[in-house]
Amino acid sequence: MFTGKKRTSLLDALSARPIAGLTYDREGSTLRQGLNIHWYERGPEDADLTILYVHGFNISSEEFYMQVDALASLPVRQLLVDLRGHGKTGPVPPHMCQVDDAADDIYAVLRDRGVTGPLIVVGHSLGGPVSLSLMRRHAAALDLAGSVQISSTVDPFADQGMPQVLAGWVGSLLEDLYTASPRLMQRLLTLGTRLLVPVLALGFYFRPVGYAVVKFHAAMIQRTALDTYAGFFDDLLTHSELAAADVLATIPGYILVGSRDSVTPVSQSRRLSEIWPRAYFQVLPESGHMPPFDAPGAVSTAIERLVRGVG
Template identity: 40%
Template sequence: MNLRTLTPAGRRRIALERGVLHSQNREPGLRDVDKQGTVNSEGIRVYYYRSGPVDATTTVVFVHGFTLAAESYYLQVKHLRQHHPEVACLLLDLRGHGQTGAVAAPKCTIDGLAHDVRETIAQQAPEGRLILVGHSLGGLAVLAALRQMLVEDPACHARVAGVTLVSTSIESLSAQGIPQILASPLADRVMEAVEASPDDARQVREAAAKFLAPTLATAVFKRSTDYELVEFHAAMIHETPLTSFVGFFDDLQEHGELDAVPALQGIPGFIITGEKDEVTPLSQAERLWEVWPEAWFQIAAGAGHMLILEAPDIVNQAISRLLEN
């Protein structure tokens, strides 16, 4: 890992060198997607990407984590293209992230993210089997979506043939993990900047780059990781709107999804966590396994929170097993 990426100057340099994400012509990042556009979810234009045959009977839906974007799953999409070309991939940039962009802070809720997932499925994968993959905040969004489906759209719930939850909590994290990071004195500086100068976007972005991004970056990678991937991660954090940091703060502290347990019953899946994950504690993966015994439970030795980039093989193989089930 090159430590220049963990400094404020390094973050700004990465942003200048790389420009925006979603270039469609390089790796790291999604390449050669077959379709992309927007889906209307509660008046928010949610950006999506679709790859794979239009007549696919199975669609893998990828839901990314906090301060990330759909492109964070590019290694999983690459794996499916190579080993399961008959399967479609559907990815979305959750509200407040990626090309979907900023939304008002009060709309930055996990229930809102679940609505984004459901609307994207309804419009872009209305038929066939579904495999849902969620990482971190995206895992909470998947759980919330399943809970909502079970009550509001049981036909869609019945289509879910497998779920993979990576670095995901099911109970309120309160003072643990990401909420602890966002409640740190460094994060307080960013919140103060937002409140003091709400119209000065440049100043607030500088505050985020200076205080939040390095803190988040040092928390997620624990294995030795290619410099290029750390840069890629840095660029996604840098692009996350400040309203997303502020808006998701309360929900990330208080939101739990134990009410989703009935919606998990009977669905095969994987619970995957990093041995050294400081963002989502190992105890949360164990709690999730306790209430979802149908799932396989795997621990990635020596890995941290960013498993989809840090230890992609374990995630890729989990998805493959569900597809072959």
């Protein structure tokens, strides 16, 4: 039975104002392969050091709004890129949703924005393999100063955790439905996302984050086109970044993963730590798949430590 105090707290949470989201100084887009790759920046354009954020699957750069705010007082430029198929970059056909192509988009943005100095790369979830691909394939042209990998993986995404289920008969059924009737699948997705807030609250969050944060997360998912799911998931079934070991051996970093992450479980981050001996490996108690939301201080602290270590 609810006490008056608990009932008031619940009502306060349900009526909380929506989160304003990402605060930035500049935004724009970089043209590549006919796509306008959207980016945001905060901090001085002529800063010596740049922090690059690469967001997760079916969300957008806005997921890092707490980290951008927390580090805003540092003399750094913070650059965020909406991956193809996500955020303001917008939808693309499934066959164009590839990890390596997304990494090349980011490299094009870095060149377009004139980033030549030391670079710290932050990747979460899908942003993990995309950022690893960026560093692996463009290491010679980048002045890499470190990386923070959050809920990341170097093995194919579907090898472990929840994506493994989708790679089986469930995924085959969804793929058949999508092929037969993309419009029907889009309607089902739209209907399903109306239930996202309670589903996310029960399945993704084990620490208290507040209703407004969960609703903000759900809104990002709702804005992601079905083609993005279909395209990137196919690539993630086989994509591996084990070859990133050579470049990772040259930089310091942090590997962060929630102890209750069912999407990219602790075992996947442990695998990353095996090929990245210079990285500090931290399991975040009771965190799920969204540490930027449910363990924001840990993520910000890891980035700030790398920033202060750049001399």
